[in-house]
Amino acid sequence: MLYSEQKHFDEIFAYLEKNKNVFIVGCDGCAQSSGSGGPKQVEEMKQKLTDAGKNVTGAKVVAFLCSKALVKSGLRGRVDQIQAADAVLVLTCGVGIQAVATSLNKPVYPGCNTVNLGGSRGEWEGSERCFECGQCLLWHTGGICPLTACTKSLISGSCGGAKNGKCEISQERDCGWELIYNRLKERGNLERLNDMMRPLDQRKLMVRPEMISTPRFALENFPKPPAPPAAEAPKAGAPAPANPSKEVKAK
Amino acid sequence: MSLQSKLESGQFAVSCEFGPVKGVDLHEVYENLEILKGKVDAANVTDQQSSIMRMSGLATASICVQGGLEPIYQMTCRDRNRIAIQSDLLGAWALGIKNVLALTGDMSARGDHPQAKDVFDLDSVTLLQTIATLNGGKDLSGNELKGSPAFFPGAVVKVENDTEASFELQIAKMQKKIAAGAKFFQTQACYIPKSFEKLMKRADKFGVPVMVGVIPLRTAGSARYMNNNVAGIYVPDDLIDIMAKAAKEDREKVGIEMASNLIKQMKGMCQGVHIMAVAWEKKVPEIMALAGL
Numbered sequence: 319m320l321y322s323e324q325k326h327f328d329e330i331f332a333y334l335e336k337n338k339n340v341f342i343v344g345c346d347g348c349a350q351s352s353g354s355g356g357p358k359q360v361e362e363m364k365q366k367l368t369d370a371g372k373n374v375t376g377a378k379v380v381a382f383l384c385s386k387a388l389v390k391s392g393l394r395g396r397v398d399q400i401q402a403a404d405a406v407l408v409l410t411c412g413v414g415i416q417a418v419a420t421s422l423n424k425p426v427y428p429g430c431n432t433v434n435l436g437g438s439r440g441e442w443e444g445s446e447r448c449f450e451c452g453q454c455l456l457w458h459t460g461g462i463c464p465l466t467a468c469t470k471s472l473i474s475g476s477c478g479g480a481k482n483g484k485c486e487i488s489q490e491r492d493c494g495w496e497l498i499y500n501r502l503k504e505r506g507n508l509e510r511l512n513d514m515m516r517p518l519d520q521r522k523l524m525v526r527p528e529m530i531s532t533p534r535f536a537l538e539n540f541p542k543p544p545a546p547p548a549a550e551a552p553k554a555g556a557p558a559p560a561n562p563s564k565e566v567k568a569k
Numbered sequence: 570m571s572l573q574s575k576l577e578s579g580q581f582a583v584s585c586e587f588g589p590v591k592g593v594d595l596h597e598v599y600e601n602l603e604i605l606k607g608k609v610d611a612a613n614v615t616d617q618q619s620s621i622m623r624m625s626g627l628a629t630a631s632i633c634v635q636g637g638l639e640p641i642y643q644m645t646c647r648d649r650n651r652i653a654i655q656s657d658l659l660g661a662w663a664l665g666i667k668n669v670l671a672l673t674g675d676m677s678a679r680g681d682h683p684q685a686k687d688v689f690d691l692d693s694v695t696l697l698q699t700i701a702t703l704n705g706g707k708d709l710s711g712n713e714l715k716g717s718p719a720f721f722p723g724a725v726v727k728v729e730n731d732t733e734a735s736f737e738l739q740i741a742k743m744q745k746k747i748a749a750g751a752k753f754f755q756t757q758a759c760y761i762p763k764s765f766e767k768l769m770k771r772a773d774k775f776g777v778p779v780m781v782g783v784i785p786l787r788t789a790g791s792a793r794y795m796n797n798n799v800a801g802i803y804v805p806d807d808l809i810d811i812m813a814k815a816a817k818e819d820r821e822k823v824g825i826e827m828a829s830n831l832i833k834q835m836k837g838m839c840q841g842v843h844i845m846a847v848a849w850e851k852k853v854p855e856i857m858a859l860a861g862l
Contacts (some may be wrong), residue, residue, distance in 0.1 A: 470676060474694035475742035477673055478727035478757070479800030480735055486800045487676065499734040511741040514748060517651060517695040517709070 320384075320411035320448060321529075322354040322430040324363075330429055331370055333457045334405060337425075340372050341403035343393070343418055344379035345410035354430045355379075355409030363409060363429065375402040383414030386444055389421045400424060412448030412456065412463055419461020420446070425507050426461040428454040436525030452522030458513045460501035467494030473515045572611040572639055572668055573721040576753050576778040582841035583862055584641060584755065584780060585853045587612035589629040591622070598629065601850040602636040608854045611639040611668060613755070613843070617648065620680020627657055627664070634665040641723065642666045645674025650690040651699065651709055658703055662718035670723045670755065671696040671746075675800075694742070694749050697722055701750035724751040726779070727801040728759040728768050740771050747777050755843040757801040758784040760808055762834040769838045780841030785828035785849065785856060788820060789813035825852060829859035836860070 334340060342360055350356030357379045364374045376399030380392030393400065400406065406422055408415045409429040419426035434450040447466035455473060456463060465471045469487045476495035479486030483496045502508045575582045585605060590598055605612055614630040617623055630640035642661055649657065658669065673693040677685040691699060699709055706717035724746040730736035743754070754772075759765045759781055772779055784802070786792050789812040792804040808827065815823040832842050842862070844853050 474692050476738040496734040
């Protein structure tokens with residue numbers, strides 16, 4: 319399980335500034351249960367972008383964006399809509415955003431931040447890894463996470479230690495920043511290399527107090543999840559998309 | 570004349586490396602200080618270079634100030650978070666330290682305390698932003714400072730790049746460092762003037778002084794060691810051969826001549842030279858004399 323929250327719309331709108339045509343991808347896995355990128359949120363995002371003057375060329379919710387095979391099969395019928403877009407906005411965790419960025423020949427932007435739950439990250443067969451930094455930077459870096467792809471987790475560019483494209487720490491590992499450079503070049507997005515980064519907000523990299531003992535996804539809560547504060551009833555068997563801090567702690 | 574005035578007035582500047590001691594015996598530190606003072610414009614005081622624990626650079630740089638050798642205080646982001654970094658910078662200013670070289674730093678895993686926790690709260694670019702923020706009279710959280718420093722911040726760029734991506738990433742990062750406030754650059758050691766020429770073709774346009782890095786070779790073995798273990802350094806085979814063929818008693822002379830020749834070939838392309846004679850600080854004046862500096 320990766321828990322994600324939608325980024326503030328102003329941030330999303332700011333980096334989509336130069337992109338008139340946008341395709342939206344959501345995820346019916348963790349992002350759906352997080353309430354950040356399921357069918358409902360994708361529909362809402364479509365409306366917000368349209369209201370803000372964007373042309374949404376299409377939207378699709380795929381089950382489990384963390385699997386590149388599912389990304390590709392899920393989006394196969396939407397090739398025309400994706401080609402018509404200048405950018406793809408992905409509402410899901412950092413793994414899913416990177417999987418979509420790898421799979422599509424378009425600049426891909428994160429619509430969510432992935433929140434550190436303090437464990438239970440699960441496993442992925444793909445190479446994409448999410449640091450759960452809570453301040454997704456993937457729009458600067460061609461959809462390759464600098465925190466996990468670079469051994470030093472550098473956000474401002476390469477350290478200069480790479481040899482023949484391999485990391486100075488391990489010759490088995492590609493230099494994450496060279497991967498980012500090549501990706502940005504392929505996607506015609508090299509100007510992103512000049513984005514100035516502010517120091518990371520380290521608080522967001524830490525597990526939040528309420529997340530350490532969240533009952534959100536506790537097995538004890540199944541099949542009867544705690545009642546959500548919102549009026550809308552949760553899907554049968556799904557964890558409640560509620561603010562975990564307001565919930566009663568599980569025993 | 571200070572390093573800043575020299576570089577800003579377009580004069581050729583010379584810096585060297587000045588490594589803090591592992592321990593508290595300062596005899597050699599004072600000895601080197603006397604040899605270098607009045608000869609070089611400034612000396613880089615390294616910050617636990619290669620992640621090898623040594624005396625603090627702040628203390629050593631302060632010793633340099635007292636001894637009349639202008640320090641370039643190297644600061645890495647490996648061991649301190651943004652609170653400690655800002656605090657040390659304010660302390661450095663109070664101790665008369667004006668030049669700061671902002672580096673990300675090597676990881677602890679490569680040094681003599683591989684069990685240590687790496688901090689990297691900031692990196693070289695955000696450290697430069699931090700220095701500029703302090704110079705502007707505020708801390709990183711926007712709080713007003715009581716009196717502000719006026720640091721002369723510098724940064725590093727690598728010359729040897731084996732892929733297009735690596736070269737372009739260096740150029741992009743150099744531009745970011747300038748945007749973040751870097752006022753001068755020192756390069757990693759360069760043994761191939763053609764590579765430096767390639768870098769300077771791009772870097773000249775940025776209008777920020779560049780000091781080319783030179784490390785005098787002592788043996789063929791040390792050159793091979795650097796090729797295998799030091800990030801961003803490449804000593805070509807023909808130079809290694811020259812060292813290998815030199816008779817043992819001539820090696821020192823051959824290495825020093827080679828370094829001064831490299832300086833002669835590259836000094837016309839840039840605004841200064843940075844001589845990194847690690848544990849061989851005494852030889853810096855000789856290298857300078859041979860290079861006509």
